[in-house]
Amino acid sequence: MSTSTAARRTALYESHKRLGGKIVDFHGWELPVQYESIIKEHEATRNRIGLFDVSHMGQVFATGPDALPFLQKVNENDISKIGPGKAIYSHLGNEKGGVVDDVIVSCLAKDRYLIVVNAATADKDFAWFQKNAQGLRVTLENKSDHYGMIAVQGPKAAELVALLAPKAVELPRFGAMELELHGQPSFITRTGYTGEDGVEFIVPNEIVVRVWEDLLAQGQSYGVAPCGLGARDVLRLEAGYLLYGQDLDDEHSTYEANYGWVVKLDKGDFIGKSVLAKQKTEGITRKLTGIKLLERGVPRAAAPVLLDGKEIGKLCSATYSPTLQAGIGTGYLDQPNLAPGTKVAVTLHGREVPAEVVKTPFYVSPNLKKGA
C-alpha cells in the first residue's frame, strides 16, 4: 500500500513478532492482523480480556482560552457537555455535511483537551484543525509520534487494569484521567472499539512495551489474549461502530451513517450545521443499514444488496459474526426507511443469498451497561 515511504512500526512491533503476530500493512502501519486466530481473539475479548495495540491512532492536544469554542466549531457533538475528567465521541463535520473524521475528545482541564484521531486521517485532521483555529486563542499540538496506545477490552478488563492503575477503575464509562505510569505522564480513558467494557492507555512510546508486558503477564490468570486488527474489526462491526474511510467519509453525513445522536443542532454554530439541519427536516435519501444473512455465507465489502431483485446499495463493512454465528454487514441503501425484518438479498460469488434488514448494533454486550 505505502509505495514511497516505508511502513511505520509501533513501539510494540517486536512484541507482536515474538507473539507470532501476522503483520500486515494497515494504512501505512505494520500491525498484526491476528496472532493465532481471529475467532479465538474475538472470543477472549467477549468473555475475558483482549489486548490491542492501537498506537497507530493519533493524539492532538488543544490548549488555550478558546480551546472549547474551537472544538465546538469543528465538532458536531456538544463538547461543552463534558467537563474535566470526561470524554465524548464526536464527528468532525465539513462544510458539505460530510465527515472529516470520527474522534474521541477528552476534557483534561477547562482549557485543555485531548483529541484521539484515526491513524489514516491524523495528518488531514491536524491540517483541518489548524485551518479552523485561525483567529482563536488555541494552541494545537500533534503528539501522535510521542504516544503509544493500548486498548484493554472485555468483561474482566477492569479487574486487570486495577492491578496496574487502581484509580482508573473508578472511571465511569467515557471517563478520562491523567496519571503517571512508570514516572511518565499518561492518560487512561474508559473507552474502546469492541462493545465491551474496557480502557485505553495512552502512554509515551518509551513505556508502551512495559505497560503491554505488564498487562500480558498480570492478565495470564484472567485468560488475556493479544488481539490483532482482524478481531478488532469483527468486534467493532458487531458493536455497531463505524470505521472511518469505510463506513464514513467526506461524502456521507452523520445522519446518513445512522449516527444522528452525535449531531447537536441546538448547541450553536458549527461547520456543516446548515446542511445537517436541512437533512434533519427534509430527510435523507440513503442510510447506513445493517443486514444479516439468513443462509450460510460470508458477506464482504462491496457486495451488492438487492431488494425485489433490484440493487439498492453495496455493503461497506461485512464479516462473519462469531457472536451471531451469521454473516453480517452494513451498507448505504437507497431506501433509508427499510424496517427491520425486511427481506433483501446479498450477491456473493454470483449467488443471491437471502438476508434481512436488522437494527444496529448487531450485538449489545450484557457486560456493558447502557446509557453510561
Added chain:
Amino acid sequence: MLDPKKLKFLKSHEWLNLEGSDATVGISDHAQKEITDVVFVEPPKVGRKVKQGEACCVVESVKAAFDIYAPVSGEITAANADVVKDPSIVNAEAFGKGWLFKLKASDPAEAGKLMDHAAYEAFLKTEAAHGSH
C-alpha cells in the same frame, strides 16, 4: 488422516489423493494455517464437470474468500457435507476429515503435472523466502 507424502499438490495449496480415477481434494495443512478460522465452505455440485485448474469450490475465513481449483479434470461425485456443517473441520484435519470434494478423473494422467510432497515442501520454502508478509 491421509499420509501427505502420498498426495499430489498444486501451487495454490490444494491436495489430491488419486486411487485409479477416484480423486479426493482438500487444502494442505499449510493452507489451513494461513487461512485460519475457516467459517464457510461452498463445495461444487455433484455432477458438475470441471477442467483441471478450474475454480470450483470456495473456502472462506473471517477475513477472506479463497477459490479452490480442480487438480484434475472430471465429474464431481461427492461434496463433504460435514465441512459445510462445521467448517472448522478443515482447520482441525486438513489432510483427512477436512476433505472438500471427490471427483471421477477423466484423465488421471493429468496428475503427472502436479507436485509430489517433497516438491511441495520445497515450494513452500521458496514462498516463505519471498515473504508473503
